[in-house]
Amino acid sequence: MDYVPVIRRAQEGDDRAARQLFDDFQLRTYRLALGLLGDTADAEEVAQDALTYALLNIHRYNPELSSFSTWLHTITVSRARDKRRRKILPSISLAQWLGLGNQIRDHAPGPEAHYMHREMESRLFLALDQLSPKLREAVVLRFYADCTYKEMGEIMGCSLNTARSRLRLAIEKLRANLGDETVRWLVTETIR
Amino acid sequence: MAGHGNHSLEPAHPDDATLEAYALELIPPDQADTIKQHLEGCPVCAARLRRLSDLHASIAAGLHRALDPARPKRPLDFARVASEWRKPPRRVSAAARLARLMSGILSVIAVALFALTLTVLALQDHQPALSTLRLAESYNGPPAVVAAAVEEGVAIVALDAQGPRVVRLVPNLNPVDALQIAPDGRWVAFEQSQTLHLIETRAGGTAVKLELGERSGWSWAPEGHILAYTDGRGQLALFNPTDQAHTLLVPAAEQAWGQPVWSPAGEQIAYATAALPGDNPAAPSGIWRVDLATGYRIELARSPAVGTTLLAPIAWLDGGSDLLARSVSEPYAPPTLYRIDVARRMAVTLDASTPVQGRQLVWPVNARGQMLAVRQGQVVIYDLPREEARAIPNRLRQPAAAAWSPAGTWLALVVPGQPEGGGLYLYAPEQGRLRQIQLPKGAAEKSVTWAGPEHLFVTRQPDSSAQAELWLVSIAGDQVPRRLLSGIALSQTGLPHNAIAARVVLPSAS
Incomplete structure (x- = not known):
């Protein structure tokens, strides 16, 4: 969908357009925040803050400089960093949450595969949890939000080359954290 | 390797x-x-x-x-956005804010210059030297404010128990056009060329100017404290003359033009859109409404003949469920009338027309949606919500001016071609009652407005004179008609409605 007319209306003060943007972007903002933070309560708070800030400052958004998604991702990443800094005690992590298996759709054909699937995803997110926040941002932005390196640089506030380096380093660490067996399983599962 | x-x-x-x-x-x-x-x-x-x-x-x-399947436990809350959304600085783009800022700066400069002028002429403001305007010695009608063009400028006259008196003179502003008094009686508005002047009616009050373009228009809110205007450049905005704050409702890109029309409760404004000169000539003319609480705009009707017929709103009907609109394609021809169902956004062509003078209907619509109209060559009372027409007495054919009483039950009419003093009529359509109100000879009746439920202000023009008079007429017939003002200078158009405006004000506002 082309959001440019909706954004323009919101910038002119049309609150229904703002409502439409809020509705259309709330899930993807929440999911991005969840990927960045790995904690559902924190992700809700960050997504709410990011959307509220973005819409109340929509007049600052310049469509000639970046896409609305990129702008919103930038705010979300910034809010997630703030949240991480302020956080004292972790609540349920995404890895734990995946391990508990609540609210996740069942993609696997049988109970055993289902269990393995969850197990491997849990390991993936445990490995993600072990990355530094900036490396995790690089992984989530590249592999979940499908950002280009240029967009990653804009969102993370670094150069294009730094964004590349972070992703490369993140992959190396992920590979090391996951271990050969998990990597093989993940690869096989993806191919299958 | x-x-x-x-x-x-x-x-x-x-x-x-x-x-x-x-x-x-x-x-x-x-x-x-x-x-x-x-x-x-x-x-x-x-x-x-x-x-x-x-x-x-x-x-x-x-x-x-x-x-991908993850969802927050509860949907995120838009209320936090909504509660802050109406605060203008947050929701307006930088360009709009800059425009508003520039407008504000220009307004401040304009006000400063105007204030300087008024200061220099302060003595004249308090002791106006009026060469032609003559006032009656006493007044026994409801408290009212009158704005009248005089040789020296525009005089603002208070009418109350103390008798008629000039409270302000705004000099050197002739010729003026579209003279109006705000519903609360606090401001007088009039045009001079493409400048809209807003003058506070109290002595020493402020004066503000708005520079508008050719296809601009303006109207007061029903309660009178703010003004809606199109600026001739496509914007529709609100203006509060007290704090001189502008609130943009419709951006220039949407090409609003002409006179905005407030709904009876003041919560919505109907306005016209059309391509401006130099724009795509095929852009459709439409009628839109903007909800003032939300800023949301919705198109109500679109021109049936793109590029040739412009539509303009006239009045809200039936408490706001319908809108009366007209075509403005041919300046000298009677316009086609349309009734627009606001909820269904459907326009129906009415089998009637009505004369227009400038931006105003010669025969206004009352609160019940009734108006005088020409239908099949006959002047009728047209009940717009019911789409019923009722003939009027022969003597009232083609009145030059009409005004509905506040309750909409009586129609005061000025009928041309009558002997001097014999042109004023009262007509109650529901009962079919017709009364002629005889005024003294020596002047012809030109226009009429209601001064509360029991009195009329009647503008009269002495034979062969370039001046006009304002009279107070009791419809109960228990008071003799009285001349309140004389020596009112008619504008270059020679139309009394451009030269004088009178409005009864509530005691609190006076």
């Missing part, structure tokens, strides 16, 4: 780090081409690349599997 991580391209197989960088699109294009050529001829490296790339794909797939 290739060097570790330096992407050097020896003829031998690239190492894992180089292949990983290649898979992640981190290799410069020229080196990437070399690797690509190698991969095309080396199944071993191609398989290694797939294994490395598959990890990336599996990470992406794992993230999507975990995150």
Whole structure:
């Protein structure tokens, strides 16, 4: 969908357009925040803050400089960093949450595969949890939000080359954290 | 083997780090081409690349599997946005804010210059030297404010128990046009060329100017404290003359023009849109409404003849459920009338027309949606909500002016071609009652407005005179008609409605 007319209306003060943007972007903002933070309560708070800030400052958004998604991702990443800094005690992590298996759709054909699937995803997110926040941002932005390196640089506030380096380093660490067996399983599962 | 991580391209197989960088699109294009050529001829490296790339794909797939179904426990709350949304500085684009700021600065400069002028002429403000205007010695009607064009400018006259008196003179402003008094009696508005002047009616009050373009228009809110205007450049905005704040409702790109029309409760404004000169001539003319609480705009009707017929709103009917609109394609021809169902956004052409003078209907619509109209060559009382027409008495054919009483039950009419003093009539359509109100001879009746439920202000013009008079007439017949003001200068158009405006004000506002 082309959001440019909706954004323009919101910038002119049309609150229904703002409502439409809020509705259309709330899930993807929440999911991005969840990927960045790995904690559902924190992700809700960050997504709410990011959307509220973005819409109340929509007049600052310049469509000639970046896409609305990129702008919103930038705010979300910034809010997630703030949240991480302020956080004292972790609540349920995404890895734990995946391990508990609540609210996740069942993609696997049988109970055993289902269990393995969850197990491997849990390991993936445990490995993600072990990355530094900036490396995790690089992984989530590249592999979940499908950002280009240029967009990653804009969102993370670094150069294009730094964004590349972070992703490369993140992959190396992920590979090391996951271990050969998990990597093989993940690869096989993806191919299958 | 290739060097570790330096992407050097020896003829031998690239190492894992180089292949990983290649898979992640981190290799410069020229080196990437070399690797690509190698991969095309080396199944071993191609398989290694797939294994490395598959990890990336599996990470992406794992993230999507975990995150795509995720939902917050409760939907995120838009109320936090909504509660702040109406605060203008947050929701207006930089360009609009700059425009508003510039407008504010210009207004401040204009006000400062105007205040300076008024200061210089302060003595005249308090002791106006009026060469032609004559006032009655006493007044026994409801408290009212009158604005009248005089030789020296525009005089603002208070009418109350103390008798008529000039409270302000705004000099050097002739000729003026579209003289109006705000519903609360606090401001007088009039045009001079393309400048809209807003003058506070109390002595020493403020004066503000708005510079408008050719296709501009303006109207007071029902309660009178703010003004809606189109600026001739496509914007529709509100203006509060007290704090001189502008609130943009419709941006210039949407091409609002002409006179905005407030709904009876003041919560909505109907306005016309059309292509401006130089724009795409095929752009449709439409009628829109803007909700003042939300700022939301919706199109109600679109011109039936794109590029040739402009539509303009006239009045809200039936408490706001319908809108009366007219065509403005031919300035000298009677307009086609349309009734627009606001909820269904459907326009119906009415089998009637009505004369227009400037931007105003000569025969206004009352609160019940009734108006005088020409239907099949006959002047009728047209009940717009019911779409019923009722004939009027023969003597009232083609009145020159009409005004509905506040309750909409009586119609005061000025009928041309009558002997001097014999042109004023009262007509009650529901009862079919017709009364002539005889005024003294020596002047012809020109226009009429209601001064509360029991009195009329009647503008009269002495024979062959370039001046007009204002009279107070009791409809109960228990008071003799009285001349309140004389020596009112008619504008260059010679139309009394441009030269005088009178409005009864509530005691609190007076």
